[in-house]
Amino acid sequence: xxEKNHNVSRRQFLTYTLTGVGGxxxxxxxxxxxxxxxxxxxxAAAEGDMNYLVEFDELGEEPIRRELTYxxxxxxxxxxxxETIYVYRDGDDVVAxxxxxxxxxxxxxxxxxxxxxxMFYCPCHFGLYERDxxxxxxxPPTEPLHRYEYEIRDGAxxxxxxxxQ
Amino acid sequence: MKWSTQDVAxxxxxxxxxxxxxxxxxxxxxxxxxxxxxxxxxxxNLMTDELERQFHGxxxxxxxxxxMVTAEGEQAVLRLKQWHETAVEAGKQHVIYLxxxxxxxxxxxxxxxxxxxxxxxxxxxxxxxxxxxTISDQIEQILPIIMEEWxxxxx
Numbered sequence: 001x002x003e004k005n006h007n008v009s010r011r012q013f014l015t016y017t018l019t020g021v022g023g024x025x026x027x028x029x030x031x032x033x034x035x036x037x038x039x040x041x042x043x044a045a046a047e048g049d050m051n052y053l054v055e056f057d058e059l060g061e062e063p064i065r066r067e068l069t070y071x072x073x074x075x076x077x078x079x080x081x082x083e084t085i086y087v088y089r090d091g092d093d094v095v096a097x098x099x100x101x102x103x104x105x106x107x108x109x110x111x112x113x114x115x116x117x118x119m120f121y122c123p124c125h126f127g128l129y130e131r132d133x134x135x136x137x138x139x140p141p142t143e144p145l146h147r148y149e150y151e152i153r154d155g156a157x158x159x160x161x162x163x164x165q
Numbered sequence: 166m167k168w169s170t171q172d173v174a175x176x177x178x179x180x181x182x183x184x185x186x187x188x189x190x191x192x193x194x195x196x197x198x199x200x201x202x203x204x205x206x207x208x209x210n211l212m213t214d215e216l217e218r219q220f221h222g223x224x225x226x227x228x229x230x231x232x233m234v235t236a237e238g239e240q241a242v243l244r245l246k247q248w249h250e251t252a253v254e255a256g257k258q259h260v261i262y263l264x265x266x267x268x269x270x271x272x273x274x275x276x277x278x279x280x281x282x283x284x285x286x287x288x289x290x291x292x293x294x295x296x297x298x299t300i301s302d303q304i305e306q307i308l309p310i311i312m313e314e315w316x317x318x319x320x
Contacts, residue, residue, distance in 0.1 A: 067297070078291075101222060104179055104182055104221065106219065106221050106223060122222075123308070123312050124220055124221075126224045
């Protein structure tokens with residue numbers, strides 16, 4: 001039997017086999033590396049989760065201050081993030097406002113200054129916001145406090161991400 | 166604002182709004198007090214981070230000022246004064262030091278910035294929730310002191 005009668009020569013068979021096996025080995029090594037490199041990206045998709053904030057029954061007309069703590073995964077660096085939120089009831093609606101001043105990011109407080117009752121007050125550069133988060137003209141902030149999306153499950157308020165109003 | 170690339174970039178744009186520098190003082194020692202020195206550093210770091218979060222837009226949080234307690238003595242005071250000078254030259258009006266190390270108390274008069282001495286609370290063994298609560302209660306005490314300081318020279 002001469003070589004020519006074979007559809008695949010010995011040389012070709014070996015080449016294919018080695019390429020195939022080599023390919024599997026390379027893939028076996030590369031896959032975990034790729035997986036590790038894209039891992040933070042895959043995890044980030046879970047950030048749309050809603051977090052427990054407060055019981056609905058606790059809410060009244062007066063904004064109350066709550067702190068939300070969660071683990072933030074910034075690439076490989078994990079750190080504890082804290083967000084201060086003011087939450088109150090407006091009829092059947094719940095208003096959850098971020099306490100981060102839209103000017104330069106200080107934490108504002110409800111009725112934080114005796115001179116400005118019924119307002120959110122920023123101690124850093126004296127920014128003011130109305131009860132619904134609207135910034136007061138003539139003070140440093142240029143946009144309203146950010147508002148959280150929320151949902152009510154089993155009588156408790158859960159919040160997601162805060163968005164500009 | 167923190168000593169990070171992101172915040173420093175932001176600081177550059179808003180430098181005139183940021184008139185305050187906060188510096189945590191961090192003792193290092195190899196003596197018997199090693200553990201309490203570490204606890205002081207940890208506690209002051211937590212407090213400084215929380216203070217920065219409250220006053221993000223008006224303060225620049227520098228990296229900790231580290232000193233060898235027994236070896237340096239007065240030398241550390243001189244070094245800290247240099248930090249203060251540099252901050253003042255950069256146009257910062259308020260320099261605030263946070264420490265749990267009471268030995269700074271005796272140099273308070275000599276120091277050119279404002280020294281905030283925080284009595285050390287043993288927070289390291291508390292569960293995270295209680296720890297947070299303790300820290301924010303303590304911060305509530307400090308905020309008015311700094312706001313008072315700002316009133317002296319309003320922007």
